[in-house]
Amino acid sequence: MKHTFDAIIVGSGGAGLYAALEVSGQAKTAVLSKVYPVRSHTGAAQGGISAALGNVEEDEPRWHAFDTVKGGDYLVDQQAAHLMAEEAIQAVYDLENRGLPFNRTPEGRIDQRRFGGHTRNFGEAPVRRACYAADRTGHMILQTLYQQCIKNGVHFYDEYQVLDLVLEGKKCAGVVALELSTGEIHVFESKTVLFATGGFGRMFKITSNAYANTGDGPAICARRGIPLQDMEFFQFHPTGIKGLGILISEAVRGEGGILRNNQGEQFMARFAPTLLDLAPRDMVSRAIMMEIRAGAGIRGDRKIDDYVHLDATHLGKETLQSKLPDITDFCKTYLGIDPADSPIPVLPTAHYGMGGIPTDIHGRVMGDNRETVVEGLYAVGECACVSVHGANRLGTNSLLDLVVFGRRAGRHMADHVKHSDSTPVPDDATDFSRQWIARLTDKRKGPHGGRILEEMQTTMMENVGVYRNETDMARAVKQLETIREQYRRVRSQDQGTSFNTDLLELIELGNLADLAFITAVSALNRQESRGAHSREDYPERNDANWLKHTLAFLEGDRVRLDYRDVDVSIWAPKPRKY
Ligand SMILES: Cc1cc2nc3c(=O)[nH]c(=O)nc-3n(C[C@H](O)[C@H](O)[C@H](O)COP(=O)(O)OP(=O)(O)OC[C@H]3O[C@@H](n4cnc5c(N)ncnc54)[C@H](O)[C@@H]3O)c2cc1C
Numbered sequence: 001m002k003h004t005f006d007a008i009i010v011g012s013g014g015a016g017l018y019a020a021l022e023v024s025g026q027a028k029t030a031v032l033s034k035v036y037p038v039r040s041h042t043g044a045a046q047g048g049i050s051a052a053l054g055n056v057e058e059d060e061p062r063w064h065a066f067d068t069v070k071g072g073d074y075l076v077d078q079q080a081a082h083l084m085a086e087e088a089i090q091a092v093y094d095l096e097n098r099g100l101p102f103n104r105t106p107e108g109r110i111d112q113r114r115f116g117g118h119t120r121n122f123g124e125a126p127v128r129r130a131c132y133a134a135d136r137t138g139h140m141i142l143q144t145l146y147q148q149c150i151k152n153g154v155h156f157y158d159e160y161q162v163l164d165l166v167l168e169g170k171k172c173a174g175v176v177a178l179e180l181s182t183g184e185i186h187v188f189e190s191k192t193v194l195f196a197t198g199g200f201g202r203m204f205k206i207t208s209n210a211y212a213n214t215g216d217g218p219a220i221c222a223r224r225g226i227p228l229q230d231m232e233f234f235q236f237h238p239t240g241i242k243g244l245g246i247l248i249s250e251a252v253r254g255e256g257g258i259l260r261n262n263q264g265e266q267f268m269a270r271f272a273p274t275l276l277d278l279a280p281r282d283m284v285s286r287a288i289m290m291e292i293r294a295g296a297g298i299r300g301d302r303k304i305d306d307y308v309h310l311d312a313t314h315l316g317k318e319t320l321q322s323k324l325p326d327i328t329d330f331c332k333t334y335l336g337i338d339p340a341d342s343p344i345p346v347l348p349t350a351h352y353g354m355g356g357i358p359t360d361i362h363g364r365v366m367g368d369n370r371e372t373v374v375e376g377l378y379a380v381g382e383c384a385c386v387s388v389h390g391a392n393r394l395g396t397n398s399l400l401d402l403v404v405f406g407r408r409a410g411r412h413m414a415d416h417v418k419h420s421d422s423t424p425v426p427d428d429a430t431d432f433s434r435q436w437i438a439r440l441t442d443k444r445k446g447p448h449g450g451r452i453l454e455e456m457q458t459t460m461m462e463n464v465g466v467y468r469n470e471t472d473m474a475r476a477v478k479q480l481e482t483i484r485e486q487y488r489r490v491r492s493q494d495q496g497t498s499f500n501t502d503l504l505e506l507i508e509l510g511n512l513a514d515l516a517f518i519t520a521v522s523a524l525n526r527q528e529s530r531g532a533h534s535r536e537d538y539p540e541r542n543d544a545n546w547l548k549h550t551l552a553f554l555e556g557d558r559v560r561l562d563y564r565d566v567d568v569s570i571w572a573p574k575p576r577k578y
Contacts, residue, residue, distance in 0.1 A: 001186050002425070005030045005155075006417040008175055008190040010162045010217060012037035014045075014138065014402035015381025016196030017145035019363070022410025023192075024152045027417040030188065031154055032177055034161040034212060034504075038142050041198050041210045042402065045138025046326060047251035048130030049095075049403070050118060050396035051088035055109040056128040061085040063121060064129060066571060068397060071117040071280045072354075072390020073531035073541065074573035075230065075549065075566055080361050081388045082570060084397075084404050091403040092131050100144045102133050103323070113323075114254040117280040117394040123578070126278045130396040135249055135326045138399060160186065161504060162216065163433040165193065165224050165377075166425050170367060172376035173423040176433045180504065183497025185433060189425045192413040194378035195221065195357060195365075196406070202508075203516040204350035204465070205457035208240055208247035217383040219511035221357050222518065226367055226374065227551040227562065229385040230355035231515070232523035235393055235532045236466050238284040240349025241334055242300070242307040247351070248327055248344055250395045253277045255323055257312040259288065260343065261296040267308075272578040279578045282392040282532045285348040289466050298345070309343035316340065348466055352393055354532065355522075356385040358551065358564070363409025369551055369564045376416065376423075378409045387549065390566075391531020440506050446491035449506045456483050456509075456516055464520050469536040473524040480517040481557070487513050518552045521559040526550065543573050 006027035009016045012035075020031050033040065052059040064085035069076045096102060096110065103111040112128040120127040133140040149156075157177070164176040166187075174189040200215025201207035218228050238259070239248040253259070259277055261267045271287040272279035279287075288308050291297055297306030312320065317340045320328050324339075331339045357379035358366045363386075365377040381402045388401055463476035487510055494502040528542035529535045549564040 001184065003030070003186060003188050005188060005190045006192065007413050008032065008188050008193045009196060010175060010194065011040070011196035011198060011381070012156070013040035013042035013196060013198050013381060014141050014145065014399060015406045016194070017142070017149055018403050018406025019194050019196065019380055019410035019413065020149050020154045021145060021152060022407050023413045024149065024154045026414040029154050030157055031149070032157045032160045032162055032188070034159065034180070036158050037146050037156065040142060041213055042138045043142045044210060045399055046135040046247065046249035047115060047254065048113060048132035048137050048396045049092060049399035050115065050129045051092040051131055051400065052085065052129060053089060053092065053110060053112065053131065055105060056112045057120065059120065059127055059129055061088065063119065063127070064088065066122050067118050068388060068394055069390070069571055070123070070576060071394040072392055073576060074547065074568065075387070075390035075530060077387050077567040078570040079567055080386050083361060084388050084400060087404045088400050091400065091407065095141065095144060095403065098144050098148055100133065100140050102131055113251060114278055115395040116250050116253070116278045116284070117275070119275070123274070126275060130254065132251065135251055135324045141399060161507070162220065163436065163507065165220050166429045167224055167374070168423045168426070170372070170374055171423050172374060173425045176430050178433070180499055183500065185430050187425055187429055189422060191417050191420055191422045192376045192378065194363065194380060194409055194413060195383055196379070196381045197383045199353050199382040200512065200515050201350045201353070203457065203460050203512045203519065205461040206240065206245035207350040208237055208245055209350070214508035214512050215383070215515045216508065216511045217379065218356050219514045221365070222514060222554040225553070226365060227358060227553050228355060228518055229358040229549050229551055229564070230387060231353070231519045231552055232526050232550060233354035233391045233532050234350060234519065235281055235352040235354060236285040236348040237281055237351035238288055238348050239310050239346040241330070242345040242347045243305070244334060245349035246330060246334060247349065248310060248330070248346060252310060252312050252324060252327060255319060256315055257310055259284070260309045260311050261291045262298045263296065267291050267296070275578040280392055280394060282534070283578065285466050286534060288348060307345045307347045310346045311343040312339045313341060313343060352398065353382060354385065354389040354391065354393055356383045359384050359386050361386065361408060362412040363405055364412065369562050376420065378413060380405045380409045391533060436507070437503065440490070440492045440503055441495045442491070443495060444491055446489040447486050449490050449509050452483055452486055452490060453509050456480065456513055460516050460520070464523055467534055467536055468523060470524065473520060476520045477524055480513065480520055484513050484517060514554060518554060518559055522550045522552050522561065525561055547573065
């Protein structure tokens with residue numbers, strides 16, 4: 001079946017819904033989502049959204065922009081970060097006006113809490129910059145935006161999985177999607193398409209990410225010749241529940257929680273004397289791993305299961321209940337402990353992809369290193385790379401990125417629609433998707449996807465994790481080549497058409513395998529340590545050779561690498577100290 005719209009938004013997380021809200025008043029808009037909209041991963045965001053409101057302490061957007069640049073280890077495009085910090089204030093008030101129930105100060109203002117890497121006056125001390133709704137900030141954002149989209153008449157296609165992007169030359173014509181309940185293939189012809197498909201943490205074995213975070217958008221774009229930027233930078237959040245990876249928000253440390261080793265020592269005092277437990281995530285994750293390697297971890301069942309403690313016992317039951325109620329529940333459900341009485345066993349968990357589909361500050365996708373725009377194609381949110389997070393994102397800056405750039409992209413799309421003609425989708429547009437599904441369901445015998453997924457996740461976790469080196473990463477690249485080879489023979493055990501979850505998981509596995517391959521190749525190539533990319537064999541940052549964005553082009557069985565300049569027009573790169 002064929003549908004025609006002015007604007008197609010793929011993904012109904014915070015990024016997709018904000019863009020939909022902006023464009024919907026002015027253009028015929030549809031949102032396609034493989035999960036029911038309010039189940040998008042944005043709903044799991046706990047801690048907060050940053051803006052230099054200065055409601056609780058003095059604060060300035062300039063300080064916020066600087067923290068973002070420094071936190072990103074100077075791989076951030078500085079004008080983009082500056083703009084995000086400036087527009088943050090209005091963005092948060094817009095959310096408030098649209099009905100978001102933020103926590104309040106006694107005077108009735110939006111309350112703010114501390115978060116890692118956010119400081120006063122260019123690094124002096126932590127500052128209260130994160131606006132929050134208990135530890136359910138993302139949930140509240142998603143509910144607020146969804147209600148507004150319904151009010152604005154946005155057309156929702158729930159449980160439609162996008163399989164392919166239709167490009168005519170360097171112009172976008174639409175997308176191809178599978179309707180999950182019927183197995184039917186649909187074509188959506190549109191003047192503009194925006195990818196807001198979220199993260200890809202599922203390429204790692206231990207992750208905070210939802211099952212749906214399989215990087216479909218970037219993988220689809222990569223297969224259509226669009227480069228992916230800075231994929232080697234993947235953030236490990238320091239505090240996942242040991243063994244499970246379920247996130248314990250940084251808000252726990254923002255409220256005063258402390259990481260402790262087997263001596264009960266606050267070890268961050270040795271790694272970041274000024275910011276202590278509120279240093280950026282890359283540094284805290286490395287510090288945890290170093291403590292464990294040095295034998296200062298708390299002994300798990302086996303040595304490889306060692307972990308550290310996140311101690312929130314001194315915060316008191318009342319603070320935990322009022323400011324961190326969901327975290328308290330997670331600890332009771334998954335660990336059988338009350339964080340008011342016992343410290344929480346934690347380990348780093350794969351959390352956030354800084355890299356993704358390269359865009360400009362209007363969300364327009366750039367098809368090469370000369371910033372050539374792919375007409376009508378946009379990307380926003382975790383699947384995109386604008387780049388405001390550089391080599392390491394600060395906590396609370398992702399929700400902000402969704403809102404600021406979601407709004408900008410939505411506005412640009414509305415304008416573009418007015419001044420452009422649609423490109424007809426060619427008759428053979430669905431061939432690739434139909435052949436993919438036909439192969440996966442042709443009843444032949446082939447390897448089972450579950451085992452391949454497991455192997456890929458373990459390979460990535462062990463070789464392309466918090467610490468990296470040439471030998472391990474070269475091994476990972478080889479293994480991923482084999483995995484992609486095996487994927488060509490993989491078959492679904494279910495040939496049904498209605499909610500064939502086996503088939504859908506295999507499609508997602510294909511996407512993850514492509515992204516893991518691109519990530520490992522990009523990481524092996526970058527011979528320095530910067531932000532979340534930490535190499536044992538190249539322990540220093542090397543601005544002379546590597547102050548540049550990676551652009552990776554997927555070309556069949558190989559990845560071709562190119563580079564883009566980093567915008568360092570405001571602050572000259574300096575060594576990072578906290
Ligand atoms: C547990 C957790 C806590 C977090 N806490 C915070 C926090 O406190 N502050 C902060 O700033 N950041 C936080 N983050 C990060 C932040 O929440 C995410 O980066 C952000 O929400 C991503 O939003 P998004 O709109 O890009 O994508 P998502 O919210 O992940 O939405 C992706 C959408 O794309 C759709 N989709 C994907 N593939 C397809 C396809 N093939 N076809 C159709 N639809 C598709 C999905 O259905 C979904 O609707 C947290 C992340 C996690 C995992």
